[in-house]
Amino acid sequence: MSEHSQRPDLPIGSVGLDKNQKLIITRLRRDSEIDENAFKEGVAAYLRNLRLSGHWGNPRYTVGKAIIPCTDLFVQKVNTPSVKEELSKVLRCHIDFSVQRITKLEFSPEIREQLEKFFEAKTWSDTINSKKCLNLSSIIDSYKEWMATQGVSSDAEPSRGTQIPDLSFDNIRLVNVLTDYLRESEINVLILSNNNLADLKRLTCPTGLKNATTLTKLVLTNNSIDSLETLKCLTYIKQLETIVLTDNPVTNEPDFASAQDILKLTCIAQPPLPQHLPDAKSYRSFKYLHDNICMAITNGDTDMIAALYTLGSDGFGFQPPAISIIHHVVNIDDKCVSIRCAADKYLQTIHKLFEDKVLFIDGRATILGGSTSVIYNPYYTVEASGVMPNLVRTTYICRGTATLRKRRLSAESKEIPLSYVRTITIITPCVWSGSLKRTFENDTRDFTGRIIADVAQFTLSKDI
Structure with a gap:
């Protein structure tokens, strides 16, 4: 054994690591001192000391035999009279070596x-x-x-x-x-x-x-x-x-x-996820996001708007971060204007389409309905650091009022009052904890979510 313990490690690379051979060690004398367990332990210990890591696989044992999947290099180094003699002494029994080639089926x-x-x-x-x-x-x-x-x-x-x-x-x-x-x-x-x-x-x-x-x-x-x-x-x-x-x-x-x-x-193994969560606790995210959208538009803060619509690596797994699309349609008299752009271009696009006007949305919105469900995060993998395996997805339908006008009011400026119906879909990372109440109230409490869809129809207010 000492001879092998002094051998240097052989280089391990892609070449020669294909375990396409079987080295079979067979006990020739069943009446020897060594029993089956000692035979297995002796073979395993000997293999570990060969310093041919990566060139042999886990042995399979049958009565009186050890079958070792291995590479060509392993067979070349081990299938020799000197190694067989040395291993016989270690195992305290007569052995024989034989080699079988594993037929490897290949594509063209x-x-x-x-x-x-x-x-x-x-x-x-x-x-x-x-x-x-x-x-x-x-x-x-x-x-x-x-x-x-x-x-x-x-x-x-x-x-x-x-x-x-x-x-x-x-x-x-x-x-x-x-x-x-x-x-x-x-x-x-x-x-x-x-x-x-x-x-x-x-x-x-x-x-x-x-x-x-x-x-x-x-x-x-x-x-x-x-x-x-x-x-x-x-x-x-x-x-x-x-x-x-x-x-x-x-x-x-x-x-x-x-x-x-x-x-x-x-x-x-995650448990089966529920299709719906109770609606009673689902308005917190909507109110936070809606209030911040209105504030960002009022302040002309493009970065703040973009942040509410951006899904990054933290929690969601998007690499690089993805910015959601806003799609708003404004009907004024016979004119229909479609605003469809990434959230970070929203204010810029409105300025261009409406001659420097801004679509100011009233902070008060009436929720007409909504649905909430827990879904698997398609960007989650076991290796993705910080990415949550589940998402709470909530869709809200709401209505409210808005005003189309220039940012700076003057005697000559014209205000156009509008009403709208809007659908906003929000996703929030969460950890499924086995309870609807705990999952929603605890695991989504500190993360308000991000908007993945924002579609609205604006029309002239009936009160004009």
């Missing part, structure tokens, strides 16, 4: 290259946590959309280099090219949501995800996984730390609470 080079480009387009980096994520949610639809951006119709006659591959995760060829990409690109998080996955055996096959050495989190939201037995395959992916199982039938199983202990993984 053209399709492989095509898939790698697709994976690259679906990869993003979380710079805050220094993590890389590959999002393959709804892979078939996503692939078709990507193909369309490449100028190739998914329904067109396939030609060389533009063929549509079998994108089922039961397809070993897809699993193999995916695993190679995950390893070579050092991906940390793989998102496989909305793919109707019911069986994980192909993903965890000898050439599968256990060879993606940097993969630590697997997101399986909204699939068809219905048993803990199915999840046990994931134990073969030793580097895996966290799985997300929201909206899978298995989360309804009585024994699911113990899954974390069985799998030795962090299992995340």
Whole structure:
């Protein structure tokens, strides 16, 4: 053993790390002093001391045998008479080595290259946590959309280099090219949501995800996984730390609470979310935002308006921040003017369309109705720092009055009184705490939300 403990670590890179071989260690004499447990422990200890980390996978044991998935380099270094003799002494039994090659099914080079480009387009980096994520949610639809951006119709006659591959995760060829990409690109998080996955055996096959050495989190939201037995395959992916199982039938199983202990993984599963929240507490955000919109227009504060309509990385996950669109239609006599612009251009656009006039909105508004629901945040991932997994979405319909006039009043200035009907939709980050009351009153209390839709119709006031 001392001979191997002095060996330097071999360089680990993408070349040679494909575990396409099996080294099988077989005990020749069953009546030897060593028992099965001691045999397993001895093999495991010996492997750890070989300093060939990354070149061998987790051994599988049968009676009198240890089967080790490994690379070509591992076989080259270990499958020698001297190593066999040394290991026999360590194990205190006679052994033999044999090697089997794992047949690796592959796509054609053209399709492989095509898939790698697709994976690259679906990869993003979380710079805050220094993590890389590959999002393959709804892979078939996503692939078709990507193909369309490449100028190739998914329904067109396939030609060389533009063929549509079998994108089922039961397809070993897809699993193999995916695993190679995950390893070579050092991906940390793989998102496989909305793919109707019911069986994980192909993903965890000898050439599968256990060879993606940097993969630590697997997101399986909204699939068809219905048993803990199915999840046990994931134990073969030793580097895996966290799985997300929201909206899978298995989360309804009585024994699911113990899954974390069985799998030795962090299992995340949010409960089903309610469709509606009570309206009684929903007006606080509206009043705050409406008051601040009116104040910003009165003060001509473009930055303040933009802030109320901007969704950033904090809470929402938008990177870069997204500014919502305002769409107001003003009908004056026979003239219909449509104001449709980003919120930070709102005042500027009104000035231009109405010859330096401003649309002053009265701070008093009557709410005609509204609806509130909890939705999943589409920009949430387990790696997104500060992004809330759920959003409270509230839509209000209100009416009120407004005045179209110049900012500075004078004897010559003309005021046009208007009335309006307006629909405003607000989203607010929240953490689902299992209770409607706690979720809404506690988790949304300190964050007033942002406006994602603002549509209004202004007409001449009937009181004119």
